[in-house]
Amino acid sequence: xxxxxxxxxxxxxxxxxxxxxxxxxxxxxxxxxxxxxxxxxxxxxxxxxxxxxxxxxxxxxxxxxxxxxxxxxxxxxxxxxxxxxxxxxxxxxxxxxxxxxxxxxxxxxxxxxxxxxxxxxxxxxxxxxxxxxxxxxxxxxxxxxxxxxxxxxxxxxxxxxxxxxxxxxxxxxxxxxxxxxxxxxxxxxxxxxxxxxxxxxxxxxxxxxxxxxxxxxxxxxxxxxxxxxxxxxxxxxxxxxxxxxxxxxxxxxxxxxxxxxxxxxxxxxxxxxxxxxxxxxxxxxxxxxxxxxxxxxxxxxxxxxxxxxxxxx
Amino acid sequence: xxxxxxxxxxxxxxxxxxxxxxxxxxxxxxxxxxxxxxxxxxxxxxxxxxxxxxxxxxxxxxxxxxxxxxxxxxxxxxxxxxxxxxxxxxxxxxxxxxxxxxxxxxxxxxxxxxxxxxxxxxxxxxxxxxxxxxxxxxxxxxxxxxxxxxxxxxxxxxxxxxxxxxxxxxxxxxxxxxxxxxxxxxxxxxxxxxxxxxxxxxxxxxxxxxxxxxxxxxxxxxxxxxxxxxxxxxxxxxxxxxxxxxxxxxxxxxxxxxxxxxxxxxxxxxxxxxxxxxxxxxxxxxxxxxxxxxxxxxxxxxxxxxxxxxxxxxxxxxxxxxxxxxxxxxxxxxxxxxxxxxxxxxxxxxxxxxxxxxxxxxxxxxxxxxxxxxxxxxxxxxxxxxxxxxxxxxxxxxxxxxxxxxxxxxxxxxxxxxxxxxxxxxxxxxxxxxxxxxxxxxxxxxxxxxxxxxxxxxxxxxxxxxxxxxxxxxxxxxxxxxxxxxxxxxxxxxxxxxxxxxxxxxxxxxxxxxxxxxxxxxxxxxxxxxxxxxxxxxxxxxxxxxxxxxxxxxxxxxxxxxxxxxxxxxxxxxxxxxxxxxxxxxxxxxxxxxxxxxxxxxxxxxxxxxxxxxxxxxxxxxxxxxxxxxxxxxxxxxxxxxxxxxxxxxxxxxxxxxxxxx
Numbered sequence: 001x002x003x004x005x006x007x008x009x010x011x012x013x014x015x016x017x018x019x020x021x022x023x024x025x026x027x028x029x030x031x032x033x034x035x036x037x038x039x040x041x042x043x044x045x046x047x048x049x050x051x052x053x054x055x056x057x058x059x060x061x062x063x064x065x066x067x068x069x070x071x072x073x074x075x076x077x078x079x080x081x082x083x084x085x086x087x088x089x090x091x092x093x094x095x096x097x098x099x100x101x102x103x104x105x106x107x108x109x110x111x112x113x114x115x116x117x118x119x120x121x122x123x124x125x126x127x128x129x130x131x132x133x134x135x136x137x138x139x140x141x142x143x144x145x146x147x148x149x150x151x152x153x154x155x156x157x158x159x160x161x162x163x164x165x166x167x168x169x170x171x172x173x174x175x176x177x178x179x180x181x182x183x184x185x186x187x188x189x190x191x192x193x194x195x196x197x198x199x200x201x202x203x204x205x206x207x208x209x210x211x212x213x214x215x216x217x218x219x220x221x222x223x224x225x226x227x228x229x230x231x232x233x234x235x236x237x238x239x240x241x242x243x244x245x246x247x248x249x250x251x252x253x254x255x256x257x258x259x260x261x262x263x264x265x266x267x268x269x270x271x272x273x274x275x276x277x278x279x280x281x282x283x284x285x286x287x288x289x290x291x292x293x294x295x296x297x298x299x300x301x302x303x304x305x306x307x308x309x310x311x312x313x
Numbered sequence: 314x315x316x317x318x319x320x321x322x323x324x325x326x327x328x329x330x331x332x333x334x335x336x337x338x339x340x341x342x343x344x345x346x347x348x349x350x351x352x353x354x355x356x357x358x359x360x361x362x363x364x365x366x367x368x369x370x371x372x373x374x375x376x377x378x379x380x381x382x383x384x385x386x387x388x389x390x391x392x393x394x395x396x397x398x399x400x401x402x403x404x405x406x407x408x409x410x411x412x413x414x415x416x417x418x419x420x421x422x423x424x425x426x427x428x429x430x431x432x433x434x435x436x437x438x439x440x441x442x443x444x445x446x447x448x449x450x451x452x453x454x455x456x457x458x459x460x461x462x463x464x465x466x467x468x469x470x471x472x473x474x475x476x477x478x479x480x481x482x483x484x485x486x487x488x489x490x491x492x493x494x495x496x497x498x499x500x501x502x503x504x505x506x507x508x509x510x511x512x513x514x515x516x517x518x519x520x521x522x523x524x525x526x527x528x529x530x531x532x533x534x535x536x537x538x539x540x541x542x543x544x545x546x547x548x549x550x551x552x553x554x555x556x557x558x559x560x561x562x563x564x565x566x567x568x569x570x571x572x573x574x575x576x577x578x579x580x581x582x583x584x585x586x587x588x589x590x591x592x593x594x595x596x597x598x599x600x601x602x603x604x605x606x607x608x609x610x611x612x613x614x615x616x617x618x619x620x621x622x623x624x625x626x627x628x629x630x631x632x633x634x635x636x637x638x639x640x641x642x643x644x645x646x647x648x649x650x651x652x653x654x655x656x657x658x659x660x661x662x663x664x665x666x667x668x669x670x671x672x673x674x675x676x677x678x679x680x681x682x683x684x685x686x687x688x689x690x691x692x693x694x695x696x697x698x699x700x701x702x703x704x705x706x707x708x709x710x711x712x713x714x715x716x717x718x719x720x721x722x723x724x725x726x727x728x729x730x731x732x733x734x735x736x737x738x739x740x741x742x743x744x745x746x747x748x749x750x751x752x753x754x755x756x757x758x759x760x761x762x763x764x765x766x767x768x769x770x771x772x773x774x775x776x777x778x779x780x781x782x783x784x785x786x787x788x789x790x791x792x793x794x795x796x797x798x799x800x801x802x803x804x805x806x807x808x809x810x811x812x813x814x815x816x817x818x819x820x821x822x823x824x825x826x827x828x829x830x831x832x833x834x835x836x837x838x839x840x841x842x843x844x845x846x847x848x849x850x851x852x853x854x855x856x857x858x859x860x861x862x863x864x865x866x867x868x869x870x871x872x873x874x875x876x877x878x879x880x881x882x883x884x885x886x887x888x889x890x891x892x893x894x895x896x897x898x899x900x901x902x903x904x905x906x907x908x909x910x911x912x913x914x915x916x917x918x919x920x921x922x923x924x925x926x927x928x929x930x931x932x933x934x935x936x937x938x939x940x941x942x943x944x945x946x947x948x949x950x951x952x953x954x955x956x957x958x959x960x961x962x963x964x965x966x967x968x969x970x971x972x973x974x975x
Binding site for chain 2: 186
């Protein structure tokens with residue numbers, strides 16, 4: 001076997017030694033924290049090192065330590081954007097919405113490029129929405145699109161949610177259709193169909209629903225959408241059949257003790273549409289307890305609330 | 314580690330790596346990244362390579378390596394450079410060395426499941442050697458049944474000796490077996506320490522060059538690549554290296570992002586997720602796409618992979634780390650609710666392989682109520698795991714942590730759902746053929762260290778095993794395969810009432826037949842079964858119902874008897890008295906309440922029998938809390954399956970009674 005000339009080997013050896021911290025830098029999380037701590041304590045402290053240790057603390061769910069490190073990172077560099085962004089996430093998680101919003105605003109100001117800036121704007125929009133400021137949230141979401149017109153899948157979803165929160169639900173289909181066209185994401189296509197159903201544009205939704213019903217293996221969510229269209233068009237008996245089939249499939253898919261909450265939300269909606277109000281409420285509560293996002297249970301909540309109004313409750 | 318020892322280790326590691334790389338590195342200096350394959354479909358493929366100077370890129374290809382008559386269309390070759398000042402053209406390379414050109418050629422209009430050979434040219438000048446290993450194979454038409462053979466690697470990207478050995482072991486093994494890979498999946502961490510462009514070139518492309526020239530690597534991003542690449546917008550060296558489907562072009566539904574996607578190979582559907590830097594919640598876009606994709610596929614097999622393992626106690630702990638917990642709590646319910654068969658992950662530097670499990674989403678992970686088959690899954694051992702044909706929700710999943718592809722391996726503890734825990738470098742080879750998926754863990758010496766299989770046939774209904782096999786604690790794990798001692802009964806207590814007497818009449822099914830599902834429930838109609846008095850058996854002259862013809866013919870017998878619990882009985886004093894040879898499983902009202910001498914499975918699928926002599930003695934097994942809860946007012950059913958350790962055994966005894974102790 002022909003070997004490399006000696007100087008070349010020495011060069012590689014030297015570079016390998018230089019790379020040792022990197023080569024060994026794929027240990028477990030606790031060891032990474034120990035490594036960062038050692039470096040911080042030996043006088044290497046910097047915004048980046050504190051930030052990196054904060055990320056490891058966050059992975060271990062040690063949020064107070066993560067927060068302390070993020071704050072320390074900002075002492076070293078008050079414009080260190082990743083630390084502002086991460087701090088905003090942490091603060092929001094423990095319900096400190098105002099402080100989280102402040103951090104997100106810092107992140108926007110400190111952003112070094114358009115990409116970072118648009119991402120920080122979307123973060124701020126989310127935080128404002130949670131804080132009950134949908135108008136401001138929508139404004140910031142649109143600002144982000146100004147900076148990056150192609151957007152991202154999640155941005156279109158957020159935009160649609162914010163339109164709903166600003167009592168402009170009928171504008172959702174157009175935004176989601178544009179997002180689908182720009183990204184090809186099936187999530188946006190499906191959200192577009194849901195938005196069409198919410199806007200009572202059943203005929204526009206039906207071609208896709210029919211196509212998916214004929215080509216999907218598991219049809220529950222499409223049967224549910226079909227039932228919504230059927231009910232909207234006054235086809236109550238057919239809707240009942242669709243919902244029964246949907247529930248039959250969900251019964252096989254929902255784990256008895258540890259279910260996927262998106263399926264629980266679907267079952268709740270199917271039950272609500274069938275008038276099984278107690279069961280639907282129970283699933284709504286279960287989905288909420290499981291951390292379901294607001295979009296996931298919005299239609300179920302609306303259906304139950306409409307039902308309560310109808311029955312004078 | 315002291316500096317001299319560190320140097321020694323570094324020197325030896327480097328020299329060994331160099332020595333091993335020499336034959337692999339005999340490549341053309343023309344390429345800064347040698348040609349590799351991407352995004353295969355049934356009718357197209359991408360060929361990607363890099364040079365450090367400008368060339369006129371041409372791909373010639375054909376079915377005969379000696380006559381490459383077809384030419385790529387110039388407009389189908391995209392050239393990417395490091396020039397960030399361009400606008401409107403293909404995206405610039407994120408951080409490649411200045412002057413780098415990356416060529417991405419799309420070859421389309423190909424036949425499905427066909428092998429083609431190719432060569433890269435600079436105008437008329439051939440750059441790749443005349444070598445038939447420069448070839449590619451298109452995928453079969455989605456939905457068709459074709460054999461599939463693939464390689465699974467994780468956490469490999471050190472560029473060191475162990476990574477090279479793992480690669481060589483796979484190549485040697487395949488050469489000996491005369492097998493060729495159809496594809497290669499990498500579960501992340503392929504370019505330590507930060508997934509930079511240079512680290513990708515040296516620790517991934519250079520290392521695996523002979524494999525990558527003819528095998529598509531479909532990758533999931535690891536946390537180390539995540540230091541320089543972003544799943545959110547698909548930028549960075551990882552996304553420069555890979556061309557992942559975003560519009561459903563390789564099967565599956567369009568994700569709109571390269572970070573997560575799916576593809577088909579015949580009737581096998583692969584799902585690839587980004588567990589590192591995207592929203593892992595059920596409401597996140599990735600989970601919403603996953604749910605839609607899984608609902609759509611009509612494949613027979615479903616394989617998912619991503620970097621962070623839902624179950625591990627290797628170098629990481631899935632009970633403590635947020636990404637791992639979230640993948641388990643949020644993503645696994647969607648995958649199992651869609652019928653996933655097997656999940657490959659890495660991140661934790663170890664090989665861990667689970668039993669057949671379902672619903673293990675809680676933190677911390679326990680084996681209680683989640684193990685459907687605790688056998689070893691080895692076709693040569695307990696036999697393959699059985700599942701229903703097709704994709705059936707919650708029918709059982711195997712988890713494989715393959716984070717042992719090259720970096721240092723270690724173990725923190727014991728993950729209770731695991732069947733095999735091996736702290737060695739290696740990789741996994743998987744084949745899917747017809748109704749069977751088989752997998753082998755190959756260590757860096759090309760030794761097979763684990764084998765398991767999943768077989769799909771008819772309808773298989775599993776229920777969780779009450780007291781499943783457990784892996785040995787880390788500190789006692791010198792023997793990797795401990796044997797669980799069968800349960801022993803107590804001596805017979807003083808009896809106040811015989812609920813089912815020793816000589817009572819039972820319904821029984823013998824002769825080699827197995828009962829249908831639900832045979833243990835009260836509603837099951839056993840009127841076609843024979844009647845006989847306990848005990849049942851042959852060969853030891855202690856049986857009222859002699860099972861003539863059982864020896865050498867069959868080894869399992871099923872019996873049922875109804876009973877009522879006396880109204881004033883203290884249920885905690887009820888127990889089964891049993892004289893048995895060799896093993897049995899008892900059920901009350903459809904629930905398994907006692908398992909003695911059977912390691913896993915039940916009925917036809919029962920495995921791991923332990924020998925036991927009846928010796929005309931009875932052992933007493935008091936009902937535990939779980940069994941007492943199964944009792945109901947009025948009529949109950951006690952169903953028992955008895956098993957002989959082997960059909961040729963000299964005797965068999967199954968002689969139960971249900972007693973109320975004083």
